[in-house]
Amino acid sequence: MPSRTCCTCGSPYLGFVCDHCGALASAPTSPEQERQALDEYRALVARSERQQQVQLLKSGFLPYDSAQLINAGLHCVSLIDSNEVIASRSDAAVGRLEAVAIKLDLLPQDGEIRRANAAFRAKIGDYRAKARRDTFLGLALMAIVATGIGYLVFG
Numbered sequence: 207m208p209s210r211t212c213c214t215c216g217s218p219y220l221g222f223v224c225d226h227c228g229a230l231a232s233a234p235t236s237p238e239q240e241r242q243a244l245d246e247y248r249a250l251v252a253r254s255e256r257q258q259q260v261q262l263l264k265s266g267f268l269p270y271d272s273a274q275l276i277n278a279g280l281h282c283v284s285l286i287d288s289n290e291v292i293a294s295r296s297d298a299a300v301g302r303l304e305a306v307a308i309k310l311d312l313l314p315q316d317g318e319i320r321r322a323n324a325a326f327r328a329k330i331g332d333y334r335a336k337a338r339r340d341t342f343l344g345l346a347l348m349a350i351v352a353t354g355i356g357y358l359v360f361g
């Protein structure tokens with residue numbers, strides 16, 4: 207395939223996905239091409255620096271084909287780690303997974319789509335619940351420390 211120029215960032219690209227910004231530079235026209243584009247996107251995420259991965263997860267294209275959309279969701283699930291200390295990549299992966307779930311809602315429903323969507327939404331719910339618990343514990347700890355300092359200073 208000849209090299210062309212990405213209309214989002216102006217970089218040259220070869221396949222479907224721009225190597226530089228991750229935009230869909232050439233529109234896939236079949237489920238098979240969407241699979242290739244998704245493979246390129248996943249490979250780009252895998253070889254990028256962590257901060258670039260966050261950007262790619264926020265701006266990555268979503269396939270139209272239901273099987274490829276489910277693949278895109280599974281890729282997000284593999285990047286969600288609720289024990290991460292700096293959660294920016296997990297947050298971005300959860301955001302992309304939510305977009306996948308919403309897009310699955312809009313498709314004609316069958317058993318596979320319903321099961322995948324239920325599993326994705328359960329994963330999103332678990333992650334959000336853990337994030338809320340961590341925030342609560344963090345605030346409780348800060349309150350205890352502040353009270354302790356208060357006693358020491360004004361005690």
Ligand SMILES: [Zn+2]
Nearest residue numbers: 212215224227
């Ligand atoms: Zn680009």
